[in-house]
């Protein structure tokens with residue numbers, strides 16, 4: 001396999017990984033650094049895997065500048081799992097939680113949380129078809145809320161918080177919980193603003209099966225008694241995320257992605273690249289033929305939905321794209337249209353190839 005055989009994969013997730021990471025995985029697949037076995041075959045409690053996990057956690061902590069009073073835990077269950085795991089971990093003694101609804105994934109989190117606690121809607125962007133992030137000044141957050149939940153990048157709608165929410169403008173002791181599944185590690189984040197950050201790995205981090213959670217120490221004693229042990233932030237933090245068998249291979253690959261990120265200049269370097277990629281793509285979409293409905297300030301750098309002027313052109317568009325090796329551009333079944341996900345691993349050359357095709361298609365059909 002060489003780079004020339006690979007397509008430009010715009011999937012929303014599981015998504016493209018850096019080619020150099022995949023090549024390293026292949027080189028180490030059957031004999032990890034002289035161990036005589038694959039990482040897949042190792043005991044999670046053996047020295048080799050423990051070192052792999054400790055390095056991955058340490059690298060993640062450095063990349064994101066995670067403060068000392070936060071724990072990193074590696075869980076399973078993905079984003080939808082976290083939608084339940086969050087209330088189980090944070091609602092001991094407080095029955096109510098508030099949610100900012102910015103679209104599909106916020107709504108999924110709200111629906112799941114309703115099974116575990118009383119849910120309030122702090123703000124909703126439904127009035128304008130979930131095309132913007134409601135200003136924090138308009139949020140109504142109860143003083144006794146266990147937390148306020150936000151989805152800082154809506155993968156389906158392509159809506160991203162331009163500025164991180166500010167805990168100082170919320171009632172005291174109401175932590176912010178953020179689903180960052182689809183833009184984790186794509187831009188600098190002030191972790192100290194959040195009580196909990198979580199992300200499924202399969203978009204910007206590594207293979208599906210691993211969920212990253214970053215949780216502030218003082219929130220570790222708020223879990224309900226019925227929270228399953230493997231989903232307990234406190235118990236998993238105390239057990240170095242090895243209370244049960246962790247998704248070992250996914251953690252290993254995520255660790256390689258963290259090393260790759262360091263080599264891209266860390267988060268600052270990848271954020272610069274992401275801005276360049278998103279600017280190029282949105283500039284092309286704004287040329288007149290295509291349409292993106294998201295408020296410009298809240299356009300996602302990671303997930304770029306767009307529509308053709310007539311949906312009867314969609315099949316032609318997708319077929320032409322596929323012929324050029326541009327794949328997974330069909331929009332989410334709920335949204336229709338197209339969506340290009342341009343996560344960290346998508347190089348500028350891939351976005352340029354898409355832009356060239358967008359321009360050609362517009363010339364031919366405009």
Ligand code: PMP
Pocket residue numbers: 013077078079080081105151153154155156179180181182200
């Ligand atoms: N939150 C967001 C922002 C997502 O994009 C997704 C998956 N597309 C989820 C949650 C659900 O993730 P999972 O399928 O891992 O449960």
